[in-house]
Amino acid sequence: MFPNLKNPVFTDIDDLSEMARQLRRDIINELLISKSGHSGGPLGLADLFSVLYFNKLNILPQDPYNPERDFVFLSIGHVAPIWYAALARRGYFPIDELKTLRKINGRLQGHPAPLKTHGLPGVEIASGALGQGLSIAVGTALGLKLDKKSNHVFCICGDGELNEGQIWEAAMTAHHHKTDNLTVIVDRNHCQIDNRTENVMMLEPLVEKWKAFGFELFEIDGHNLKEIMDTIDAAKKVKGKPSCIMLYTKMGQGVSFMQDNYKWHGVPPNDEQGKIALSELLPTKFGDFVDYYKK
Amino acid sequence: MNYINKCGNLLIDNLDLKNPEHKETRRGFGDALVELGKSNPNVVVLGGDVSGSVRTDLFRDAFPDRFFSVGISEQDMMGTAAGLALAGKIPIASTYGEFATGRPFDQIRQSIAYSQMNVKICASHCGFTVGPDGATHQSLEDVGIMRILPHMNVVTPVDYNQTYKAVTECVKSEHPFYIRFYRDNSPNYTNPDAPFEFGKADTLYEGTDCTIIASGLMVWESMLALELLAEEKISCRLINMHTIKPIDRNAIVQAAKDTDCIVTCEDHQKIGGLGGAVAEVLAQEYPAPVEFIGASDTFGESGKAVELYEKYGLSFRHIAEAVKRAVKRKK
Numbered sequence: 224m225f226p227n228l229k230n231p232v233f234t235d236i237d238d239l240s241e242m243a244r245q246l247r248r249d250i251i252n253e254l255l256i257s258k259s260g261h262s263g264g265p266l267g268l269a270d271l272f273s274v275l276y277f278n279k280l281n282i283l284p285q286d287p288y289n290p291e292r293d294f295v296f297l298s299i300g301h302v303a304p305i306w307y308a309a310l311a312r313r314g315y316f317p318i319d320e321l322k323t324l325r326k327i328n329g330r331l332q333g334h335p336a337p338l339k340t341h342g343l344p345g346v347e348i349a350s351g352a353l354g355q356g357l358s359i360a361v362g363t364a365l366g367l368k369l370d371k372k373s374n375h376v377f378c379i380c381g382d383g384e385l386n387e388g389q390i391w392e393a394a395m396t397a398h399h400h401k402t403d404n405l406t407v408i409v410d411r412n413h414c415q416i417d418n419r420t421e422n423v424m425m426l427e428p429l430v431e432k433w434k435a436f437g438f439e440l441f442e443i444d445g446h447n448l449k450e451i452m453d454t455i456d457a458a459k460k461v462k463g464k465p466s467c468i469m470l471y472t473k474m475g476q477g478v479s480f481m482q483d484n485y486k487w488h489g490v491p492p493n494d495e496q497g498k499i500a501l502s503e504l505l506p507t508k509f510g511d512f513v514d515y516y517k518k
Numbered sequence: 519m520n521y522i523n524k525c526g527n528l529l530i531d532n533l534d535l536k537n538p539e540h541k542e543t544r545r546g547f548g549d550a551l552v553e554l555g556k557s558n559p560n561v562v563v564l565g566g567d568v569s570g571s572v573r574t575d576l577f578r579d580a581f582p583d584r585f586f587s588v589g590i591s592e593q594d595m596m597g598t599a600a601g602l603a604l605a606g607k608i609p610i611a612s613t614y615g616e617f618a619t620g621r622p623f624d625q626i627r628q629s630i631a632y633s634q635m636n637v638k639i640c641a642s643h644c645g646f647t648v649g650p651d652g653a654t655h656q657s658l659e660d661v662g663i664m665r666i667l668p669h670m671n672v673v674t675p676v677d678y679n680q681t682y683k684a685v686t687e688c689v690k691s692e693h694p695f696y697i698r699f700y701r702d703n704s705p706n707y708t709n710p711d712a713p714f715e716f717g718k719a720d721t722l723y724e725g726t727d728c729t730i731i732a733s734g735l736m737v738w739e740s741m742l743a744l745e746l747l748a749e750e751k752i753s754c755r756l757i758n759m760h761t762i763k764p765i766d767r768n769a770i771v772q773a774a775k776d777t778d779c780i781v782t783c784e785d786h787q788k789i790g791g792l793g794g795a796v797a798e799v800l801a802q803e804y805p806a807p808v809e810f811i812g813a814s815d816t817f818g819e820s821g822k823a824v825e826l827y828e829k830y831g832l833s834f835r836h837i838a839e840a841v842k843r844a845v846k847r848k849k
């Protein structure tokens with residue numbers, strides 16, 4: 224459906240916005256079929272993924288491991304449904320495969336599985352156990368710098384995930400080695416499993432923490448496509464230190480009854496809820512990969 | 519001749535194998551914690567952002583002052599638990615199996631096992647049965663890596679009732695414990711009034727041709743296998759090895775002497791877990807043929823629990839086949 228060209232596929236904000244909505248519909252449909260998986264985080268990240276995969280990333284879906292590619296590490300493996308939707312829509316694998324989320328013998332594992340065992344194009348390494356992605360991203364960034372290459376490395380972290388000490392160990396390493404080819408994107412949705420983030424573990428003052436750890440910091444509205452685009456450009460231009468984008472999002476964005484509610488962290492919609500969700504996320508010109516309710 | 523011979527009063531009366539009562543083992547943990555909270559003011563609980571899942575929410579809501587949220591930081595959780603133990607508390611550290619053992623292994627090794635701290639690590643969501651979450655969340659190595667630690671006690675109760683007992687009993691000891699249980703609903707079939715003693719295996723069925731030594735959810739699966747085997751006139755002893763460490767050496771050696779072959783069954787890697795532990799005892803004391811049921815040096819994947827048991831060879835049908843192989847290997 225899409226030309227497998229380098230980015231940008233879309234330059235128009237309206238197209239990116241429509242794609243973000245389609246990604247949200249895809250997430251709902253994936254979860255309706257799998258009847259298991261995470262709704263909230265993935266919906267909140269749809270705008271970011273639309274911008275990354277359809278505008279900003281330097282990627283070649285037909286050659287997913289091209290040595291010149293930008294690297295994306297999804298440290299929060301549980302938001303896989305948005306990643307799978309974006310990868311499929313961008314042509315990394317057939318859109319129809321979104322029907323196989325979390326099914327036995329499939330490539331779309333509940334949490335992204337290693338390339339060597341499951342071979343899903345676009346995935347670099349396994350994730351699911353939280354807190355490990357940033358170290359890997361720093362390692363890749365260091366390797367790329369050693370080779371004087373210009374690929375950029377993005378690592379997407381959750382705010383709850385920042386409870387893990389390894390994140391801050393990696394942040395120190397990134398700062399120490401001046402990995403300016405690395406951008407951490409923190410999904411600041413104020414939600415994690417048990418409660419809102421500040422009730423589980425005090426994170427604030429979070430921006431100051433990242434600054435103190437030596438990062439150039441950007442704070443933006445995670446549902447404003449223009450802001451995301453501009454900030455990714457700005458982050459790529461940072462020299463001499465790593466960058467961090469504090470992406471203020473709402474868990475479950477786009478579906479009224481899920482929005483900003485931590486209880487939607489890890490559950491799928493049931494058939495009735497899915498119907499309401501899809502009625503709120505209007506159909507797009509890109510079309511659904513399934514008509515779940517036509518049986 | 520009878521091929522299925524139930525022993526003693528270890529199982530509930532009138533057990534219906536086709537349609538047993540189901541109850542979550544994690545709920546047995548949560549309910550036991552609440553009772554402990556009432557009777558023992560030193561019991562404290564640490565939460566790692568999965569309290570609703572591992573059912574420490576029940577203790578948290580009843581005793582908010584004695585519940586410490588440490589966020590998603592399992593290494594920190596184990597260290598904090600050790601510190602609480604030094605202050606005279608009895609800390610219960612609980613999260614999912616993989617993150618309770620693999621992630622904070624060195625903290626457990628140095629600050630809990632080596633230092634002999636009175637910390638109880640209680641892990642839910644173990645084994646293949648977390649299903650669709652996939653390999654990262656299927657803890658199949660936890661028993662092995664806890665078992666190799668000196669001073670660590672390792673317990674794998676089979677159902678709600680036994681989980682409740684194990685959690686209640688472990689607090690009476692001052693030693694470090696690892697207790698393993700599960701997310702899903704599973705048959706609740708052990709007699710709540712039967713005695714429970716760490717290190718003393720339960721012989722649930724008596725038999726002559728082979729002994730099945732099983733742990734956790736695989737004990738139920740083994741009971742289903744007994745039915746299949748009886749149809750083929752094969753009679754098995756079935757041992758619930760609820761304590762993997764210290765393991766009941768006498769029960770293992772006696773089984774080898776009486777039935778001349780063994781099958782071990784666990785929802786875990788064959789390497790390092792119950793199977794390894796049983797083989798170690800037999801190799802030293804009374805060599806006999808052993809067949810292993812468990813993950814064959816492989817990670818899991820997404821899928822429904824029943825599909826995974828089928829694909830990875832853990833179903834009652836696989837157990838029955840393994841028994842037949844073991845019987846054939848007898849001298």
Ligand SMILES: Cc1ncc(C[n+]2csc(CCOP(=O)(O)OP(=O)(O)O)c2C)c(N)n1
Nearest residue numbers: 264351352353381382383384414415416567
């Ligand atoms: C090491 C580890 N500990 C615990 C978990 C269980 N877990 C999965 S997601 C999650 C909450 C993550 O919160 P956040 O990063 O804010 O993601 P969001 O809820 O916003 O999607 C937890 C505790 C895990 N996957 N890995």
Ligand SMILES: [Mg+2]
Nearest residue numbers: 382383412414
């Ligand atoms: Mg969050």
